[in-house]
Amino acid sequence: MTQLIVEADGGSRGNPGPAAFGALVRAAASGEVLAEIGETIGDTTNNVAEYRGLIAGLRLAHAIDPDATVEARLDSKLVVEQMSGRWKIKHAGLRPLALEAQRIFPPGQVTYTWVPRAKNAAADRLLNDALDGKPRAAPAAPEPPEPPAQLGSATAETQQLFVETAPPETFPVEPGPAEPAAEKPEQTGGLMAVWSSELGPPTTLVLVRHGQTPMTKARVFSGGGAVGPSLDDVGQQQAKRAAEFLAESDVLAATLSGTAESGAAAASPIVVASPMQRTRETAGVIAARLGVADIAVDEQWRECEFGAWEGLTLAEITERYPDELAAWFSTTTAAPPGGESLDDLFGRITGARDRTVARYTGRTVVVVTHSMPIRVLASSTLEAPPSSVLRLQPAPGSVTEIQLYDDGTSTLAGFNHRP
Known part of the structure; x- marks a missing residue:
């Protein structure tokens, strides 16, 4: 046959x-x-x-x-x-x-x-x-x-x-076609190569996803609508490994040693966290290792609001909210009942990014946040379609680095490094 x-x-x-x-x-x-x-x-x-x-x-x-x-x-x-x-x-x-x-x-x-x-x-x-x-x-x-x-x-x-x-917070979505490469020179002609000396020093965002919680382990949706939960024992160890990695990494070397290329005295490291318990605990471990006394808490860096899906597994959401879930997978304007659409999330997180860059221009900032905000910024940096956030998977305790320049150029210098 x-x-x-x-x-x-x-x-x-x-x-x-x-x-x-x-x-x-x-x-x-x-x-x-x-x-x-x-x-x-x-x-x-x-x-x-x-x-x-x-x-x-x-x-x-x-x-x-x-x-x-x-x-x-x-x-x-x-x-x-x-x-x-x-x-x-x-x-x-x-x-x-x-x-x-x-x-x-x-x-x-x-x-x-x-x-x-x-x-x-x-x-x-x-x-x-x-x-x-x-x-x-x-x-x-x-x-x-x-x-x-x-x-x-x-x-x-x-x-x-x-x-x-499936891994925690993995979404079963269908990959779409690749976007065509830009054909018109004017579409990219205004951007300098990222290694150009004319760009000046970037503002570097070091995005750390919080360590594991019981909800992460249970593979349930854990959004920005509730302060808890706290890190579990595994999450505490992940936070410590992330802190040690940052303390020894090149990205913070100038800040920590005072040997910045500009010759200026080193500034204190900056640590920003979302207001959720899991991110504040992770940030506390990192700040202690870096010698930072104060953590800047910014509620705009919180996780996506999942509304009625909070505390449910993807299987349970599929069973109870099939139409709403299908819409959420299919369009960036759809939101979970009582939750946030991807469009809303993109607006909030890119706004948080821009405010952080404006406040700490030219500095390196450690931002302890969540899975979806990190996906949003990685997707935005690569100029990928918004639906691409459902195909990115930063692990608990992982480190992602994004560099942003004054002319609007941005680069994804590292993604999902697991110390």
Whole structure:
């Protein structure tokens, strides 16, 4: 029996926004590409585009050999879990697409495998080429067989709650297409190279995520709406390792030793913390090691407000608030009930960054904060789309370094270092 591999991807620029899919079929034995396609589909969401890519790939495979066994490889965890029957398809707009994909081959001939985005580069290239005005057409394929009476396993009531074993605060989101590189010189011509001496000294933000708490360990949402909890024993050790790392690191060497390149006397280290108990405890350990008497507490550096999701696991949120969670994953304007949208979070955290830089221009500032604020600043520094915050994962007690220059240039000098 013929064995085929389908690689499929879909995405939109804006989510929702201009969307496309890419798909190809390989011979399983040789890896040879037998057919490929990339098409635009108007304005829609990432999830719809992912399903459209799967449908296109399965149709290509069916045209090659309707009796083949097929392994469909996608970088969308959502589509893989739903089509495998482990997640219930709750979004009404996705059910017809799942049904359309399921009916292309008889039951049992298709299996679904999640792959990292890096291993789905060929399909990603096809969809981005299509969005850039270079679609790839496929040969005409015969109509798929008539649909079965019901969706079957893809609408099973039981979800496999794999999120319980994911790292703390990891979100199962679908990677979107890479943003195209800037083509117009004027878009980047005003920025100097970061190694240019004309830029002058940067203001350096050393972002430290607080150490582990019982809620971190339990993998529940722990936001900025409550002062607690405190660090647990593991979190205390993480705070001590972060403090020791900072005391011995080059980034604070000039401040601590008085050997700044400018020749000026060294200023005292600066430590800023969000008002949450876990960040203040972490900051206290760091300040003690650095010899800092006072910690500046800034409530704008608090964690994202999760509202009704506070204290719940991702699995529990998926069960109780499926529509709200889907919206939060799909658009930056949606917020948890009683919580903050990503747009609100971006505004608050970039404002906190700008105020900190204005107050401590040219200095190195240790900011003890939370997972989501660090994600926001890393994403903003890289000029990545806001949805990218759901694909970043700073660990408890980790250190991230961002340098900001007077002309607006910023660099991500280090991310998620784990002492």
